[in-house]
Amino acid sequence: MYDKLYHNLPVSEALEEEEEVDLFDYYYDEPGSLPGTLNIEEDADPPSIVLIDYSETTATRVQLATPEACVPYLDSESVSWIDVQGLGSEDVLQRLGKVFHLHPLILEDIVNVPQRPKIEDYKDQLVIIAQMAMLNEQEDSFWIEQVSFVVGKHYLLTVQEEPEHDSFEPVRQRIRHNRGTIRKHGVDYLTYALLDGIIDGFFPILEVYGERIDQLEDEVVTNPTRKTLEKIYRIRRELLALRRCIWPQRETCSKLMRDISPLIRPDVQIYLRDCYDHTIQVIDIIETYRELTSGLMDVYLSSVSNKMNEIMKLLTVISSIFIPLTFIVGVYGMNFDHDASPLNMPELEWYFGYPACWALMIATASGLVYFFWRRGWFENVSSLKDE
Amino acid sequence: MYDKLYHNLPVSEALEEEEEVDLFDYYYDEPGSLPGTLNIEEDADPPSIVLIDYSETTATRVQLATPEACVPYLDSESVSWIDVQGLGSEDVLQRLGKVFHLHPLILEDIVNVPQRPKIEDYKDQLVIIAQMAMLNEQEDSFWIEQVSFVVGKHYLLTVQEEPEHDSFEPVRQRIRHNRGTIRKHGVDYLTYALLDGIIDGFFPILEVYGERIDQLEDEVVTNPTRKTLEKIYRIRRELLALRRCIWPQRETCSKLMRDISPLIRPDVQIYLRDCYDHTIQVIDIIETYRELTSGLMDVYLSSVSNKMNEIMKLLTVISSIFIPLTFIVGVYGMNFDHDASPLNMPELEWYFGYPACWALMIATASGLVYFFWRRGWFENVSSLKDE
């Protein structure tokens, strides 16, 4: 479902596409609908439920058929990570809500995507709504997908919009192969590891944008065209979308790091501080890029004005040189009758009349050329050719 | 009355209409008037008073003739929702004020519409002034109407500007058909349900604006005209009006959600948190749209400059090619007398004079065309045709 909502096409083709219309969409209830109404899209994937249960010594991965199948795991001392992918069945989701004792409004936020990222504290549960951004395969666009976390004492429930992509695979591998310290920690560290994966997913995207801005910096000065303008606007627009995803997540990290919820232990808060730092870095880079593109727009406008100046100069040089000459040849094209009066255009009868006329024209043209040369106009005109 | 104040016509016709003048109007007292003076508009609808009284088991709907008729309901344990629509009678409104023991300044705020949204806490009453925005039937404009809430222990008084439209119908249906949990809760939940309906009413409007901005994004690059400019300005202006409606409502929700007034019970505060999230979303979208339109204005300006550049290029190409040619033909239109001197225009007597002249002109024109082609000017000119 998300690729219909968020798929960003390559910059060059995208402006004509319909999909990008929804880049700034939010889910909203039909006005007047009951609070807690779940909105299931028809083409959404059916939910797949995967449970990973691990402790320091063992790790199990089970594909569950029903939400109720995870009940036995929830209160055991081992960490149970229930990962639901796909929002295609209201029945399954409602039963999931019952299994985890979710407030109807929380279930609504989880299912009716996309929501604004946030964190809410329900005594024995911590609910986190996050947005995951991932570069696509061609590295020219990104997807945004909502991931919801329900953190309990011994379990973590994550709900993703659809099953195809996520940035959690490295964490699964770390659990499976017992790499790092993840199996020594509890649910809080798992939450950190997944959140950290989400935040880190923004960096490769920003790197792509950094490269595009670099390309535009050249383009905007050497050869600004209408396409350049579109590209700048597009980058600004997409950075705005990224900022909307990451900005509220800063508050999430900040709250996790500072507020001492009994579900987050102090030794994991040190890790969350690192996660918070990364969030600040992402925001910092986005703001810097926005300032750069804003500067690029100024440079673009100036470059366009500069181009106009040079076009006008060329027109002025050519017009100014030839218009007086055309006047001179017009004079000697007049038909005043020399026979009627000796005053009528005697020049036409002079022996050196025609050469003198050319001399006059060459002198006029040279004077004007010298005038423009003194003002340095030709430098720019000749430099134009080299581009 | 409100349609005179706020009716937004379809974008294409609106700039000529007089009604939109009042989009940013506020009610203000005639300077020096007594505090508490009620201002009744002559053409306002007479107030209609509808009482809906419900408990978990029963629900009654009564059309009341006088404000005093609702007194018996006010202190009963059941929830009494008194909905007044229309502000056309000072007498009825004053009596209403007496029945509900309203402070004269509160009554003034309720009657002298529009006021800035706010919430005030009067010990045993909570007064909320809100602005309700509704898309009209053609989906091309919106209405804004003031709704005032007086929340008591067992009653809710709502006062609307006029009887024709509101976004409360779904709530009435939920009460009537006992859908959801509304009849299990008290006045606080009813207040939430109505406020939620008001906030949710902003989303369809914003969706319309989102689509308009998308259309403008195409228009501004491919075919920017004076109309485009008007549309951008109009959208900015209307977003400004929406922002003024919703911005102070954020504070209302925030206060309801946080301050523990005995009239709002903790279990309803969870719902109000949801309502607050929606308000933040609305503000967030409005700000994003404002940034987008601000970017559109930049793109518009650049597009106009680009167009000028292309017009100038065309003029320069045509002028630069033909002005030298015209000079050449002017030269051979001169009347220097060949008889008077062999130096006078011998070219005219040459056997290949005329072909040589054409050859010169063709060479000149080709040289200039090549010069412009090298600089890539023709690409743009030819692309212009395709639009």
Next chain:
Amino acid sequence: MYDKLYHNLPVSEALEEEEEVDLFDYYYDEPGSLPGTLNIEEDADPPSIVLIDYSETTATRVQLATPEACVPYLDSESVSWIDVQGLGSEDVLQRLGKVFHLHPLILEDIVNVPQRPKIEDYKDQLVIIAQMAMLNEQEDSFWIEQVSFVVGKHYLLTVQEEPEHDSFEPVRQRIRHNRGTIRKHGVDYLTYALLDGIIDGFFPILEVYGERIDQLEDEVVTNPTRKTLEKIYRIRRELLALRRCIWPQRETCSKLMRDISPLIRPDVQIYLRDCYDHTIQVIDIIETYRELTSGLMDVYLSSVSNKMNEIMKLLTVISSIFIPLTFIVGVYGMNFDHDASPLNMPELEWYFGYPACWALMIATASGLVYFFWRRGWFENVSSLKDE
């Protein structure tokens, strides 16, 4: 005196006038002068002192000859409002300072107008400096005049710059005719009533500006001229002046409403809350208008560019059509001697030479017209005529 300082002339004439120079003036001490030095302008009106003394049952109005004459009233239980108008006598003002035990710096702030609005708390006195704005008779400009309040337990001293205009007359009428509840309250309510009158005086001014902005919105799109630009700049400038008057008054109201000074009783604080709301509304409208004028400036710039585009298009169309034609007729104005060579301009001898030449010219012109018509240039040109 104030009209010399602040008088705003009608927009159309004002830019040439000298008076508006002082729109942003502030009084400042000659550097190095003694603190507490009073600066009396020579042409200032002599102070007139009017005492209104009232209780719930009686109300007296006395014109006092000397400041000392009000001493007997100050400590009586009735409310004594001493209204001084005009700052033309240092002696009277110094004696006034003694009667009311004013700190020299306070007296300086009262007399050396204009000062920045503020509120200061001196144990048994509350000093408020406010700026009163009033629309003039022609409704095309406004005056700003400083009003200072000294609030005591049983008295209120107000000092106005000059005697001619104020917005206090309705309050005097309410006291005289015992309208509303003013005579039932004390000094604090009187202070509220006067402050409220000052704030309400901003609304009619803002209404005038709202109308001007509406007019400009039409003008800026349909017929932007240099005058339009001046008007936009002037409105921005005057809104800036209004904002400087009202912005610090917000703090005054806020402090009065929140800080529990024993001089302001709780039941009057409810009224001050209303006053604060109005101040916020005024600031809100000013900010909205400033955003609108800022948008208007953008539209103006775009309109000017658009106009230039259309002028250029016209020039380009006419030049592009006639320059090639003029070249053609130039060709056949050449004097190559047909007798010298059969190759020299045989066209001139053709039987259909002249009609063929016209056919060529008409074909050329038609081709160019079609080219411009395809690009839609004529639409704009023809629409230009209708304006």
Next chain:
Amino acid sequence: MYDKLYHNLPVSEALEEEEEVDLFDYYYDEPGSLPGTLNIEEDADPPSIVLIDYSETTATRVQLATPEACVPYLDSESVSWIDVQGLGSEDVLQRLGKVFHLHPLILEDIVNVPQRPKIEDYKDQLVIIAQMAMLNEQEDSFWIEQVSFVVGKHYLLTVQEEPEHDSFEPVRQRIRHNRGTIRKHGVDYLTYALLDGIIDGFFPILEVYGERIDQLEDEVVTNPTRKTLEKIYRIRRELLALRRCIWPQRETCSKLMRDISPLIRPDVQIYLRDCYDHTIQVIDIIETYRELTSGLMDVYLSSVSNKMNEIMKLLTVISSIFIPLTFIVGVYGMNFDHDASPLNMPELEWYFGYPACWALMIATASGLVYFFWRRGWFENVSSLKDE
């Protein structure tokens, strides 16, 4: 020394001068230098030390030869004001530091000018770094000079950059002639009086800028030239410099006014509140001026565009009228041979041929003139002449 650093030349000449380069200079340590290193400029004036010792009854003024000479005065009950002018001797300054027990970093801040204004509290000393701005004699530029205050229990040490100008003379006169209450107060009041003099010194400068902005407002609309642009930029730049001087001083006043240091007594804090108000006024005026100049820049850009429009209109009118006429006369300058064919230009043989040609041309020209007149182009062109 300071005039080399800060001297602002008259606007018209300044851009070429080298001195203004340092308008935004700050002193900084050579990276890696020892903290507390004093940097003595070679051409700095040698320090002159003047002691003014006064109590309510007596006042003495002594020119001291060495810093140590003031030791006997420091602990006496009378107020001792030691005023050092000139920073030209490291030895004297080091000894001064020892006499007053100054921390090396404080001495560094006093000597290595200019520093950012600040206030620091060292138990029994209060150190204030301030910037004094003074209008020069021609009233077309201003100087900035650092003044440092060391406030002790019975003494005040002030250190100025150079001896020629200061704004302290009125205070010296007040002490000498026992004017006002200065001799009745202590060191704290003296500090206030000097700080107040510094703040008040900004007002005449701002008045000059207010007048310049007024002049520019006319100039920018009626006759915008390149010089206008330079002037606007220059004013913005100088307001920026002023803002940097005054902005941190606001914090100084605020701290003095609020924090109860035992060195500042409550009755002087009332005076400091006044001083704080003036600082706010200065900042307020500077910000207003900055907004005005920013608006002026917009108007300037628009005026330039308007001028271009009018130039283009003129060119278009003249070209559009004469180019078709030139085509017509070109037609009848063609040499098609009437003898070869009766179709070849029979008009030339008509009896009324020439008058008919003129009639055609006059009709064409009139039609075009009417077309432009209908569009109102001539109004602007004629109004142009009047300027």
Next chain:
Amino acid sequence: MYDKLYHNLPVSEALEEEEEVDLFDYYYDEPGSLPGTLNIEEDADPPSIVLIDYSETTATRVQLATPEACVPYLDSESVSWIDVQGLGSEDVLQRLGKVFHLHPLILEDIVNVPQRPKIEDYKDQLVIIAQMAMLNEQEDSFWIEQVSFVVGKHYLLTVQEEPEHDSFEPVRQRIRHNRGTIRKHGVDYLTYALLDGIIDGFFPILEVYGERIDQLEDEVVTNPTRKTLEKIYRIRRELLALRRCIWPQRETCSKLMRDISPLIRPDVQIYLRDCYDHTIQVIDIIETYRELTSGLMDVYLSSVSNKMNEIMKLLTVISSIFIPLTFIVGVYGMNFDHDASPLNMPELEWYFGYPACWALMIATASGLVYFFWRRGWFENVSSLKDE
């Protein structure tokens, strides 16, 4: 390694270079990598470890072969400064982490450069990440290099990216030659001295930018070219990079100065206050420069428009004068047959026909010249020559 990342080339060549691409780079973890993974660049310099151990009486400098070699020094009462330069060996860095008991995340921040500057408090260690900026030899660009501080009770560990440059040499000299008070203080003063050196390193860079801005101020008014635009954009971009380095360091200084960590003694906090002041100054200057360049961009745009105006004026003057003249000579080049009718161009037969024609043309031209002269157009054109 850092010169690949940050090296800023001279302004004139830089836009073509690839290196500057990374000016805004941040290190980020490969998404999904283990927290604490060290990323060693292949071409990084191998770490060199230098220990400087000093007390008031002695100072030793030792080049250490292994990280473990410094263990004996760490707990001695003397101050041990371990300076590691180069990040080229994971093994050495890991062992370093063990010796100093560094948290894996801290080690990651130290090694995976560049990180955002920050300060973190780990009970008995204070970790500071800072960015050091240094002017290069040609004084036309700057380097940025990360320096990490680990402050313990008796030791300071600093880790620099590479061994070639640092701004710590003066501090080493002060320790070696026992200059100033550095050997009398502890680790906290050493930390201050190094941090101060880092901050002071920004000033020479800013001085270079101040000079560039001064040059641009001239250039932008007298001779704005495309290069000017590039330079302004480049300066803005580089100031943005500097701001990102210094802005978070302000928080570092602020925390060190205020929060009473037992590792920082009160007498050193006075020095840190000085360091904080310098940081504020650097930020202040950067912001001022950013405002100035933003103003320069406006001036640039205006100058370009002004130039266009002058080009257009020249074109208009020349076209307007010669086009009517060309029309006149065209008239008398027509071939109406005088023989066919006496009305056909009798002027051609007049005795004074030709001189009269010249008189007409001279009168026309003079009239137009007078018209333009009255409007003051020639002033600008002649002033153009002088440049």
